[in-house]
Amino acid sequence: MLLEAKQLTQTFGSHVAVNGLNLQIARGSFTALLGPNGAGKSTTMNLLIGLTQPTAGQVIYGDEARIGVVFQSSVLDERLTVGENLQIRARQYRHVAPNKVAEVSTELGLNEFIHQRYGTLSGGQKRRVDIARALLNDPNILFLDEPTTGLDIQTRSAIWKLLQRLQQACQLTIVLTTHYLDEADAADNVYVIDQGKLVATGTATAIKARYAKAVLQLTTRDVEQLRERVTVRPTQCRGNQLTFTVPNSQVALDILTATRDLITTFEFRPGTMDDAFLALTGKEMR
Numbered sequence: 001m002l003l004e005a006k007q008l009t010q011t012f013g014s015h016v017a018v019n020g021l022n023l024q025i026a027r028g029s030f031t032a033l034l035g036p037n038g039a040g041k042s043t044t045m046n047l048l049i050g051l052t053q054p055t056a057g058q059v060i061y062g063d064e065a066r067i068g069v070v071f072q073s074s075v076l077d078e079r080l081t082v083g084e085n086l087q088i089r090a091r092q093y094r095h096v097a098p099n100k101v102a103e104v105s106t107e108l109g110l111n112e113f114i115h116q117r118y119g120t121l122s123g124g125q126k127r128r129v130d131i132a133r134a135l136l137n138d139p140n141i142l143f144l145d146e147p148t149t150g151l152d153i154q155t156r157s158a159i160w161k162l163l164q165r166l167q168q169a170c171q172l173t174i175v176l177t178t179h180y181l182d183e184a185d186a187a188d189n190v191y192v193i194d195q196g197k198l199v200a201t202g203t204a205t206a207i208k209a210r211y212a213k214a215v216l217q218l219t220t221r222d223v224e225q226l227r228e229r230v231t232v233r234p235t236q237c238r239g240n241q242l243t244f245t246v247p248n249s250q251v252a253l254d255i256l257t258a259t260r261d262l263i264t265t266f267e268f269r270p271g272t273m274d275d276a277f278l279a280l281t282g283k284e285m286r
């Protein structure tokens with residue numbers, strides 16, 4: 001384990017922002033801390049990177065952990081160029097190889113705007129530069145607080161692809177926070193946090209399989225016969241259309257196979273992270 005948090009707790013006055021969190025981050029893994037606004041993600045991140053001390057509990061690092069952090073708001077100077085910003089930052093670390101800025105700039109595709117002022121870049125370009133800055137001292141664990149917030153959907157997906165590439169190519173351990181449920185699919189491990197508490201953990205697929213039910217809607221030419229044949233009770237029956245809530249696609253397939261001759265059309269929708277979140281917390285993602 002590269003990093004472990006035990007019973008991590010942070011209170012602000014009477015408000016409990018993080019409430020007894022237990023996290024385990026394996027070397028080389030990609031972890032997403034997922035939750036709505038105010039869930040306690042940034043507070044958790046600040047505790048994990050040692051920026052704040054927990055009210056209770058502890059953070060334990062494995063040997064040789066070297067941390068890189070991409071904060072929610074950039075630490076770079078808007079008036080300086082990308083290259084100048086990175087050079088200045090590189091000089092602040094000891095033992096940074098002279099060609100490091102050139103190396104990360106190429107790795108992250110910054111060369112076409114390396115001479116442009118940071119303040120004039122697009123949101124996605126800025127985020128790439130912020131990530132490059134955090135990689136200058138060769139971290140083996142990279143923390144990113146909401147790296148995709150405010151970006152359009154294509155740019156968000158490009159940032160995730162970039163991070164996955166870094167994870168694989170550089171054996172980087174990645175820990176990020178996000179409130180976009182659909183993004184969690186790409187992580188190896190997801191911690192769903194709500195009101196400072198852990199409500200679920202596992203891969204997005206496992207969380208969905210456990211908490212999000214799929215929906216199968218059948219249109220039939222014989223409602224009575226179909227109801228007789230299917231052992232699962234429909235959740236809705238409207239005219240010649242029946243809706244079933246099913247745990248997975250296999251059960252849907254069994255129903256379809258058993259009723260094939262009675263069905264005119266069907267629709268299947270797998271459970272989403274939104275459904276899982278709703279089932280876990282009783283509320284829609286805010």
Ligand SMILES: Nc1ncnc2c1ncn2[C@@H]1O[C@H](COP(=O)(O)OP(=O)(O)OP(=O)(O)O)[C@@H](O)[C@H]1O
Pocket residue numbers: 012015016017035036037038039040041042043044179
């Ligand atoms: N320094 C502080 N003083 C008082 N309350 C705080 C402080 N920092 C955070 N909080 C509160 O703790 C809770 C968790 O905040 P946090 O910023 O960790 O949430 P978050 O999940 O990162 O939200 P977002 O997605 O909006 O960034 C919120 O209710 C917030 O108001």
